Amino acid sequence: MCQNQAQRDEEFSDVELVQAVIGPCPKCGAEAPAYSPEEAEALLNFHRDPTHPGKAILAYIRELDYLCDNCSAALEESAESRRSHERYQRLVSTLLTKELITKFTLGPSFEASDPDIEARNLNEWDWARDWTAGRENVWFYGPPGLGKTYMARCLLKRSAENGRSIAEVPAAKWLQKSPKWEENTPFLAALKTVGVLLIEDVDKAIWTVEGINALWELLDARYTANRRTFLTSNVDPEYFLGPGGSWRRGDNPSRANAIAERLLPLHRVQMRGTSLRRETKSSADQAETGNQASDAPGIGP
Numbered sequence: 001m002c003q004n005q006a007q008r009d010e011e012f013s014d015v016e017l018v019q020a021v022i023g024p025c026p027k028c029g030a031e032a033p034a035y036s037p038e039e040a041e042a043l044l045n046f047h048r049d050p051t052h053p054g055k056a057i058l059a060y061i062r063e064l065d066y067l068c069d070n071c072s073a074a075l076e077e078s079a080e081s082r083r084s085h086e087r088y089q090r091l092v093s094t095l096l097t098k099e100l101i102t103k104f105t106l107g108p109s110f111e112a113s114d115p116d117i118e119a120r121n122l123n124e125w126d127w128a129r130d131w132t133a134g135r136e137n138v139w140f141y142g143p144p145g146l147g148k149t150y151m152a153r154c155l156l157k158r159s160a161e162n163g164r165s166i167a168e169v170p171a172a173k174w175l176q177k178s179p180k181w182e183e184n185t186p187f188l189a190a191l192k193t194v195g196v197l198l199i200e201d202v203d204k205a206i207w208t209v210e211g212i213n214a215l216w217e218l219l220d221a222r223y224t225a226n227r228r229t230f231l232t233s234n235v236d237p238e239y240f241l242g243p244g245g246s247w248r249r250g251d252n253p254s255r256a257n258a259i260a261e262r263l264l265p266l267h268r269v270q271m272r273g274t275s276l277r278r279e280t281k282s283s284a285d286q287a288e289t290g291n292q293a294s295d296a297p298g299i300g301p
């Protein structure tokens with residue numbers, strides 16, 4: 001018995017046996033690489049341990065999945081994509097808990113985007129699909145129903161998938177909270193530092209002098225921290241920043257210049273055309289009615 005075992009150990013330590021045992025890739029069937037005697041010896045030594053003597057080594061080697069290089073690379077890639085998906089899920093749940101995003105924020109995606117909506121502004125959609133977070137801030141503007149919010153949210157989603165913190169806040173809601181600015185609540189503080197912030201419906205807010213100053217503070221903090229800011233509005237940026245613009249009102253007209261500077265470099269995305277909203281239930285529709293029922297655009301005249 002003992003002698004047989006010893007004999008088997010001898011037998012199974014033969015590198016030729018290893019070469020014979022390792023078959024084709026169990027996943028794709030690709031032929032196994034031919035092991036040189038040295039490689040087979042190394043493999044055998046690697047798996048030889050006191051708990052796997054003799055025949056056990058052979059059984060062990062047979063059970064191992066010797067995936068070919070392609071399959072093991074694919075396996076590694078899917079493990080990495082699973083890990084990055086888990087990171088994304090954790091980030092999203094944190095952002096939801098802190099109310100920095102809503103359940104609507106990450107609904108839109110380029111994959112689910114409506115081609116009829118995109119057809120109206122093909123160049124802009126091409127730009128968005130190619131977008132990577134660089135230094136630019138972005139102002140999306142144009143009539144409602146053309147997918148401004150949808151597009152901005154696609155970019156937020158991409159940022160989150162790349163591990164950046166994001167936030168979305170309607171300008172009017174943010175202004176309601178801005179009197180508490182001095183208190184520096186966690187919510188307001190987070191808006192200063194998240195990687196990408198979407199300030200929505202800038203033209204639906206009522207901009208008091210305090211509000212304009214608070215906006216400058218927010219953008220100044222984000223500029224200093226090198227963070228990206230997105231804005232959406234139905235009207236173009238000049239309505240706020242141009243000569244006689246609404247951010248020039250009040251006791252400090254130069255604030256508008258300061259705000260404009262803090263938005264540099266600014267990429268403008270102008271959406272042209274008429275809304276498809278009343279013709280069809282569109283993805284842009286779903287996105288933009290996602291904010292608040294009371295604030296649903298496109299329902300008016």
Ligand SMILES: [Zn+2]
Nearest residue numbers: 025028068071
């Ligand atoms: Zn394979």
